[in-house]
Amino acid sequence: MEEKILLSHGSGGKQTNNLISDLFIRYFDNEIISEMNDSAQLMLSSNKIAFTTDSFVVNPIFFKGGDIGKLAVYGTVNDLAVSGAKPLYLSSAFIIEEGFSIEKLESIVKSMATAAKEAGVKIVAGDTKVVEKGGVDGVFINTSGIGTIYENTHIKVDNAKVDDVVIVNGTLGDHGAVIMCERNGIGIDGELLSDCAALNSLVDSILEVCPHIHVLRDATRGGVAAVLNEIADSSGVSIELEESSIPVREEVKGVCELLGLDPLYIANEGKICCFVPREYAEQVITQMKKHPLGSEAAIIGKVVESEAHKVYLKTIIGGKRIVDMPSGIQLPRIC
Amino acid sequence: MEEKILLSHGSGGKQTNNLISDLFIRYFDNEIISEMNDSAQLMLSSNKIAFTTDSFVVNPIFFKGGDIGKLAVYGTVNDLAVSGAKPLYLSSAFIIEEGFSIEKLESIVKSMATAAKEAGVKIVAGDTKVVEKGGVDGVFINTSGIGTIYENTHIKVDNAKVDDVVIVNGTLGDHGAVIMCERNGIGIDGELLSDCAALNSLVDSILEVCPHIHVLRDATRGGVAAVLNEIADSSGVSIELEESSIPVREEVKGVCELLGLDPLYIANEGKICCFVPREYAEQVITQMKKHPLGSEAAIIGKVVESEAHKVYLKTIIGGKRIVDMPSGIQLPRIC
Numbered sequence: 001m002e003e004k005i006l007l008s009h010g011s012g013g014k015q016t017n018n019l020i021s022d023l024f025i026r027y028f029d030n031e032i033i034s035e036m037n038d039s040a041q042l043m044l045s046s047n048k049i050a051f052t053t054d055s056f057v058v059n060p061i062f063f064k065g066g067d068i069g070k071l072a073v074y075g076t077v078n079d080l081a082v083s084g085a086k087p088l089y090l091s092s093a094f095i096i097e098e099g100f101s102i103e104k105l106e107s108i109v110k111s112m113a114t115a116a117k118e119a120g121v122k123i124v125a126g127d128t129k130v131v132e133k134g135g136v137d138g139v140f141i142n143t144s145g146i147g148t149i150y151e152n153t154h155i156k157v158d159n160a161k162v163d164d165v166v167i168v169n170g171t172l173g174d175h176g177a178v179i180m181c182e183r184n185g186i187g188i189d190g191e192l193l194s195d196c197a198a199l200n201s202l203v204d205s206i207l208e209v210c211p212h213i214h215v216l217r218d219a220t221r222g223g224v225a226a227v228l229n230e231i232a233d234s235s236g237v238s239i240e241l242e243e244s245s246i247p248v249r250e251e252v253k254g255v256c257e258l259l260g261l262d263p264l265y266i267a268n269e270g271k272i273c274c275f276v277p278r279e280y281a282e283q284v285i286t287q288m289k290k291h292p293l294g295s296e297a298a299i300i301g302k303v304v305e306s307e308a309h310k311v312y313l314k315t316i317i318g319g320k321r322i323v324d325m326p327s328g329i330q331l332p333r334i335c
Numbered sequence: 336m337e338e339k340i341l342l343s344h345g346s347g348g349k350q351t352n353n354l355i356s357d358l359f360i361r362y363f364d365n366e367i368i369s370e371m372n373d374s375a376q377l378m379l380s381s382n383k384i385a386f387t388t389d390s391f392v393v394n395p396i397f398f399k400g401g402d403i404g405k406l407a408v409y410g411t412v413n414d415l416a417v418s419g420a421k422p423l424y425l426s427s428a429f430i431i432e433e434g435f436s437i438e439k440l441e442s443i444v445k446s447m448a449t450a451a452k453e454a455g456v457k458i459v460a461g462d463t464k465v466v467e468k469g470g471v472d473g474v475f476i477n478t479s480g481i482g483t484i485y486e487n488t489h490i491k492v493d494n495a496k497v498d499d500v501v502i503v504n505g506t507l508g509d510h511g512a513v514i515m516c517e518r519n520g521i522g523i524d525g526e527l528l529s530d531c532a533a534l535n536s537l538v539d540s541i542l543e544v545c546p547h548i549h550v551l552r553d554a555t556r557g558g559v560a561a562v563l564n565e566i567a568d569s570s571g572v573s574i575e576l577e578e579s580s581i582p583v584r585e586e587v588k589g590v591c592e593l594l595g596l597d598p599l600y601i602a603n604e605g606k607i608c609c610f611v612p613r614e615y616a617e618q619v620i621t622q623m624k625k626h627p628l629g630s631e632a633a634i635i636g637k638v639v640e641s642e643a644h645k646v647y648l649k650t651i652i653g654g655k656r657i658v659d660m661p662s663g664i665q666l667p668r669i670c
Contacts, residue, residue, distance in 0.1 A: 012556025012602075013661030017565075036569070037492055038552065039385035039418035041484060047382040050374035053426035053479055054462045057470070083374035091388035093477050095430075125479075127389045132667060135392075137470040142428050144388055144460075144479035149376060157372055217373065221347025230352075234371070267347075326348030329341070332467060 003102040010096070010130025023106060024092075024126050027113040032089075032124040040124035042089055046148040050085035052076060053144040059333040061108070061138055064178050065193030068141055069108035071269060071335055073115035073123075074198045075220065076145040081200035082216040082272060084155040084207070085147030090116065091125040093142040098133045108139065119198035121145070152211050159214040160235035164303040165281040167274040169202060169288050170195070170296040171247045172224055176266030177255040179334050186258065192251040197270035202293045206274065209283045215275035218268070220335055222326045224300075225264040227273050228311045229325040238306035241313045241323065247298050264313075265326050267334045275303065338437040345431070345465025358441060359427075359461050362448040367424075367459040375459035377424055381483040385420035387411060388479040394668040396443070396473055399513050400528030403476055404443035406604060406670055408450035408458075409533045410555065411480040416535035417551040417607060419490040419542070420482030425451065426460040428477040433468045443474065454533035456480070487546050494549040495570035499638040500616040502609040504537060504623050505530070505631040506582045507559055511601030512590040514669050521593065527586040532605035537628045541609065544618045550610035555670055557661045558600040559635075562608050563646045564660040573641035576648045576658065582633045599648075600661050602669040610638065 008015040025033055032040045056072040073090065080087040092112060096105065116123050174195040181188055199218060207213065215235070217227045232239050241264075248256075248263045256263055270293060276284050281299060288294030311323040343350040360368055367375045391407040408425065415422040427447065431440065451458050509530040516523055534553060542548065550570070552562045567574050576599075583591075583598045591598050605628060611619050616634060623629030646658040 007667045008663050010556075010667065011661060011663070012561050013663070015662065016557075017660075035491075036565075037418055038414040039387035039420060039480075039482070041418065042384050042386055044382040044384060047379040049377050049379060049481075051377055051424060051426065051460055051481060052374035053428045053460050053477065055428040055430050055464050055477060057430060057464050057466050059470075079373040083372055083376065085374060089386060091386065091479050093388045093390040093479075095390050095392060095475055125386055125388050127477075129390050129392045130667065131392050131472065134469075135394075135472040135668075136475070137466065140430055140471070140475070142388065142390060142462075142477035142479075144426050144428075144477075145374075146384075146386060146481065147374070156370075221345075222351075226347050230371075325352070326346060327343070327350065328348070329343045329346060332342045332345065332465065333470075 005096050005098060005100040005102060005130055007098050007130050010128055016128060019128060023109050027109045028123040030122045032122060044148055048149045050080050050083040050147045050149055052079040054079065055140060055142040056335055057140050057333050058335050060182050063182050063194055066196040067108055067111050069112035070115045071196050072141040072143045073112050073119060074196050074269060075335060076143040077119045077121055078199045078218040080145050080147035081203040082218050084153035085149045087119060087121045087145055087147040087200050089146045090121050090123045091144045092123050093127040095129045095131060095136050095140045097136045097138055098130055100139055119200060153207060155213055155216050157215060157231055158234035160231050160237050160275045160303050161214055162237055162303050162305045163278050164214055164275040165278050165299050166239060166301040167276065167284055167297060167299050169272055169294040171249045172268060172271060173248060173252040173263035173266035175269040176331055176334055177252040180259055180331065181255060188251050190251050195268055195270035197293050199270060199272055202291045205291050206284050206287050209287045210276055210280040212280060213274060213276050217273050219271050219273055220267050220269060223265040223267055224273060225323050226326050232309045232311055236309055237303045238308055239301055239311045240304050241301035243313055243315045245298055246300050247296050264323055340431050340433060340435040340437060340465055342433050342465050342467065345463055351463060354463060358444050362444045363458040365457045367457060379483055383484045385415050385418040385482045385484055387414040389414065390475060390477040391670055392475050392668050393670050395517050398517050398529055401531040402443055402446050404447035405450045406531050407476040407478045408447050408454060409531050409604060410670065411478040412454045412456055413534045413553040415480050415482035416538040417553050419488035420484045422454060422456045422480055422482040422535050424481045425456050425458045426479045427458050428462040430464045430466060430471050430475045432471045432473055433465055435474055454535060488542060490548055490551050492550060492566055493569035495566050495572050495610045495638050496549055497572055497638050497640045498613050499549055499610040500613050500634050501574060501636040502611065502619055502632060502634050504607055504629040506584045507603060507606060508583060508587040508598035508601035510604040511666055511669055512587040515594055516590060523586050525586050530603055530605035532628050534605060534607055537626045540626050541619050541622050544622045545611055545615040547615060548609060548611050552608050554603045554606050554608055556602050558602055559608060560599040560658050561661050567644045567646055571644055572638045573643055574636055574646045575639050576636035578648055578650045580633055581635050582631050599658055
């Protein structure tokens with residue numbers, strides 16, 4: 001018989017402790033979480049830190065190229081990395097539906113452990129709640145994260161400057177397209193995978209050649225469109241994109257046509273928008289391309305002066321249209 | 336018409352941004368969260384920190400003496416405080432059901448803001464996810480927290496020593512009893528309220544007179560029984576409780592009799608178990624009693640040498656029984 005999560009696994013008693021020891025501590029395996037204190041005790045190398053949180057409710061839990069656990073680790077690692085911080089420590093808090101398969105839970109925890117190792121972070125604090133059947137759909141995970149901020153970087157959402165070049169590290173829309181396909185039962189030719197990845201080593205490598213990066217953002221929910229609109233708005237500038245330069249996989253284009261979606265609005269889980277002074281653009285692109293997560297890096301646009309604080313797209317056929325902030329229901333439970 | 340949460344409030348676009356500005360940033364109101372970067376940028380006074388996380392799924396969301404928001408702030412503040420840390424910064428991540436009342440959400444956020452102010456912490460990072468109707472029951476909140484660890488304290492779960500005195504700061508089982516009453520529609524005489532409270536100022540005040548506290552734990556899920564069993568087990572000692580000394584309100588005794596529960600196993604949200612060397616017991620009790628959250632403080636037992644690493648209760652009628660680690664379903668969604 002398949003082992004399942006029971007309400008008692010969340011009661012704070014014997015079964016909770018067993019689940020914590022046999023699963024979480026076993027896989028996350030580090031000296032800090034093993035102490036099982038109410039808080040993780042950490043000694044940082046600096047007292048200038050970045051702190052972030054994200055909950056993950058993706059549906060389906062397992063998808064091509066990843067799962068909710070991987071996403072939960074990478075998502076928080078990336079939020080730290082794009083803040084110019086070195087990701088160090090993560091917490092992980094599970095809300096699990098009564099009756100959820102322990103085998104599936106184990107596979108998620110294992111995946112988190114692998115992702116954390118790969119990203120060079122430790123999962124040091126946790127929490128487990130179990131909710132009665134129907135009170136939550138499967139499993140939701142929150143990760144919060146801490147990193148130390150690099151000296152001499154000034155990466156901020158309101159720091160985009162006129163003439164900055166906008167660079168992305170690869171094709172757009174892969175994650176969202178995969179989730180949409182799985183949810184709608186769409187089979188596609190080729191091996192389209194979620195792009196979910198830890199971006200901290202890529203960020204490190206570009207900061208090496210260009211500490212003067214003005215803005216970095218990972219383009220998750222709402223896609224590149226949401227991120228660029230936020231940057232334009234906060235920085236008081238406009239952004240002009242070249243449609244012909246935007247890298248999008250053929251498979252993703254196909255899915256978008258089928259579902260009536262725009263790749264600019266689709267979630268990515270391993271893509272950054274990077275604003276750099278024009279004179280560093282070449283160096284940053286070259287450096288990105290050396291990295292496995294940047295081989296398809298491209299300059300997709302530039303920052304221009306304008307009162308409007310808008311994002312424009314110069315289309316392939318020579319037109320120009322506004323790329324507005326996404327509005328209404330996009331793709332629920334994409335991450 | 337009552338305003339309700341829509342899926343678009345969680346899409347990362349316009350509606351998400353409006354919700355963040357109009358609700359979260361408005362109430363949490365501090366210069367760090369207002370920056371709206373991917374991570375909060377914090378400058379700490381020390382690089383020795385405590386880091387903790389907790390998800391809150393309490394049902395009902397509003398109860399006598401508190402609500403899920405208050406609980407979410409105090410719970411994480413308390414986890415930091417009992418680790419010998421000064422709570423400083425919190426994150427708050429909401430998972431909200433489509434159709435949830437915005438008025439109720441506002442009241443929860445307001446309550447969190449008040450609780451944070453009272454506890455002297457800032458809510459600096461956040462996340463909002465919206466899940467389709469039926470995908471989550473109402474609203475769940477995760478808070479993670481950071482604090483700086485006080486110098487010269489050595490508070491650890493495995494640090495209980497033979498002859499330590501076990502002190503609690505007041506009556507046991509209030510929170511759990513309130514939740515049970517609300518859930519079962521039990522009306523009780525008198526004004527029984529959840530004890531949910533921020534314990535950091537109480538902890539500060541006792542550390543002032545006794546930096547040599549060996550163990551501190553807040554007795555939440557699983558009650559005092561779970562906490563003491565964990566301490567006995569980790570520290571390799573046994574604990575002997577005096578039933579006659581354990582403070583329990585008459586109303587809570589009544590609820591327990593009605594529902595067949597034991598106050599030692601019921602969740603508290605404003606109670607700590609404090610292990611101090613015998614010679615400091617008097618001072619700690621006196622200091623606690625001066626504090627509004629410690630007026631009913633009591634010595635409930637002591638640490639004894641024993642191979643068994645168990646918790647015993649010397650009953651009022653002169654017997655002695657084992658207080659075992661809670662097992663099975665206790666009280667789901669108590670916090």
